[in-house]
Amino acid sequence: MENPVTITEPASAQSDSIDGVAPGTPIHQVLFTPDSPIFEGANVFTDIGFGLVPAEYSTTREEFLASRDAASIGFVLSNSPVYDVSGPDAATFLNSVCVNKDFGLLEQGSSKHVVICNDDGYMIADGVLLKVDDNHFRTYWLAPVLAFFLDKSDLDVHGTWVQDEYFFQIDGPKSKSIIEKVTGADLSDLKFAQNKVITLAGADATVHRLGMSGALAYEIHGPSTHAREAYRQLRSEVEAVGGKPQGFWNYSLVNHTVAGYPNQVIHFIDPVKDSWPELTEYIAHIIPFDIGLHGSAxxxxxxxxxxxxxxxxxxxxxxxxxxPGKAALQKIKxxxxxxxxxxxxxxxxxxxxxxxxxxxxxxxxxxxxxxxxxxxxxxxxxxxxxxxxxxxxxxxxxxxxxxxxxxxxxxxxxxxxxxxxxxxxxxxxxxxxxxxxxxxxxxxxxxxxxxxxxxxxxxxxxxxxxxx
CATH class of the missing domain: 2.40.30.110 (Aminomethyltransferase beta-barrel domains)
Known part of the structure; x- marks a missing residue:
């Protein structure tokens, strides 16, 4: 079964592209290339499955301390699987697949942490869902599992893979003032897990109050056409207040452990290839590598x-x-x-x-x-x-x-x-x-x-x- 991939129209199609990036260009072709600004100043690199990315800029220690004293800017989540669910039955479909419920009651501009389990109650996907509009939800890290269920659904619901969105993190006590200075927006009314549309680098972007270090942090999403310029502007202000760019090592390991946020592949593995034969076949076309375990366990x-x-x-x-997994989870409880x-x-x-x-x-x-x-x-x-x-x-x-x-x-x-x-x-x-x-x-x-x-x-x- 092949995975249907569709690229959404950029969030600000009305805006001119920057750095010669054509509308709809997949984000990995914009950010994860040697001439990208995310590589400036990096001194250690690591391969996370699709090529080398910065692992460290200064040291993992310095990058983490900067995010506690001032701020850091991260790029890692720009490789996130982004998948839109829309249509008259979108909320009904989500209710039928996830352990959560009442997606239809979610207010626009709010989000949920969403979990999908297999029949044994083990988590096979978890991530964030944002309500974009009535009957339109954007998800992060829930696909390809969510796409597998949607492809089998008889409901009036549609799935769209989004490949042209950047995803930056501004983390630390000065993160709010940094974004406000760069964008001119006021984030004082933005509570935890809420989001709003702002303007960054001449294009619409969504700022979401969320982060994985436990401290004040925001995620910023926007079109790949403006990804490089958005990163330059944000990084410049981060460094101006004493902050640092953040490499893969600090984001993926240190942040999640210290904050108490268990993370896929760092703290647990989703048994997506060990749940149902149909899912195993579906996933094999999308995830080309497996996760092997080391250690005494x-x-x-x-x-x-x-x-x-x-x-x-x-x-x-x-x-x-x-x-899926309701009976098993009821027994556990x-x-x-x-x-x-x-x-x-x-x-x-x-x-x-x-x-x-x-x-x-x-x-x-x-x-x-x-x-x-x-x-x-x-x-x-x-x-x-x-x-x-x-x-x-x-x-x-x-x-x-x-x-x-x-x-x-x-x-x-x-x-x-x-x-x-x-x-x-x-x-x-x-x-x-x-x-x-x-x-x-x-x-x-x-x-x-x-x-x-x-x-x-x-x-x-x-x-x-x-x-x-």
Missing amino acids: SDDPKNAWVTPFDVRWGYLVNFDHEF AEGSKRTTVTLEWNADDIGAVYASQFRGADAVVYDPMSNDPVISVDDYHKGRMRIDYVLKDGKKVGLATGRTPAFIENTMISLAYLDRELAVEGTEVTVLWGDVGHPQIEIRAVVAQFPYYKGEFRNEKLDVSAL
């Missing part, structure tokens, strides 16, 4: 699968409608979810022992060096990799640790972990079993810490920006 692929209850998203599940997400702080002395173990010849413990590098990359065989390790208590397996990263403010090493609920109490002592299957392994002491790890005054969900 890589002996069972299901270790990386999660339900909404595992990641503290049970509040999104509405049982007052039919959707009735019996009580066995695990939940926590933050772990890793013992510094044990981390030092792991570093030392890299230099013990044949007895070396570490297969993946414990460095600042991310736990995801794409190797020469186009196979992604994610690290997941067992969490132990008194020698018994009680959870799974994923997404380890330095926390640069606190100067600790942390990770997220899916832990047995009775142990999910701050101060509980556990160990992380470090080392790949078939290699020597070592236990690293860890303690359950606050979740989310970042609860600062600029926490996005709670901050009143009208006072800024």
Whole structure:
């Protein structure tokens, strides 16, 4: 089954294109090329499946600290799968597929975090949905799963792939003032998870108050015809106030772990190719590589699968409608979810022992060096990799640790972990079993810490920006 791809009319077709970019040009042909401004100043690069992108501009530490003190600008999500759902039955269709409900009641300019599950209740897609207009919704990261369901639907609903939209993130306490200065817009009335249309680089753009570091942040979406100029203007102002451009490593790993936002491929894997044969066939034409597991818990692929209850998203599940996985999730709720997400702080002395173990010849413990590098990359065989390790208590397996990263403010090493609920109490002592299957392994002491790890005054969900 081939994937139907349609490019939408640019958001501002009335505006002249910039940098010679033709209307409808796919965004990866605009931003992810060597002459793109996103490559200016980058010193480390990584392949995330479609070519090299900047991994670091200065250092991951400096980029993260800049986003806490001033601001950062990120480009990573411009590779997001964007898919529009429209038509008289658009809301009805979404209600039939997602664990959420009442999409028809969503106000224009608002958004939802949306989850789709398989019959066993495991998440096979999660992302953001914005209401563009009556019977018109734009989704991020829900396709291609959402497209699979729509292609099978008998409802009066239409799906459109959007390939010509840029997607930048401005993150940090000065993010609001930066966007306001560049665009002339007033964002004081924009609450968390709301969006509005502004003008940027001479074209209409949508600014959405959302981000993945936990702090005040905004996403900006606009047409590929103006992507480069929009990036230049925003980056110039970010750097003018002491901020920095943000590479792939900082955005994908550090931000999500510190903020307490479990992320696909970093903290869990969506079993899209292990749910239904028809979906497996459909996805194979769209996603050319698989995600392989590393770490002590890589002996069972299901270790990386999660339900909404595992990641503290049970509040999104509405049982007052039919959707895939409903019976399984009802059973989990009735019996009580066995695990939940926590933050772990890793013992510094044990981390030092792991570093030392890299230099013990044949007895070396570490297969993946414990460095600042991310736990995801794409190797020469186009196979992604994610690290997941067992969490132990008194020698018994009680959870799974994923997404380890330095926390640069606190100067600790942390990770997220899916832990047995009775142990999910701050101060509980556990160990992380470090080392790949078939290699020597070592236990690293860890303690359950606050979740989310970042609860600062600029926490996005709670901050009143009208006072800024």
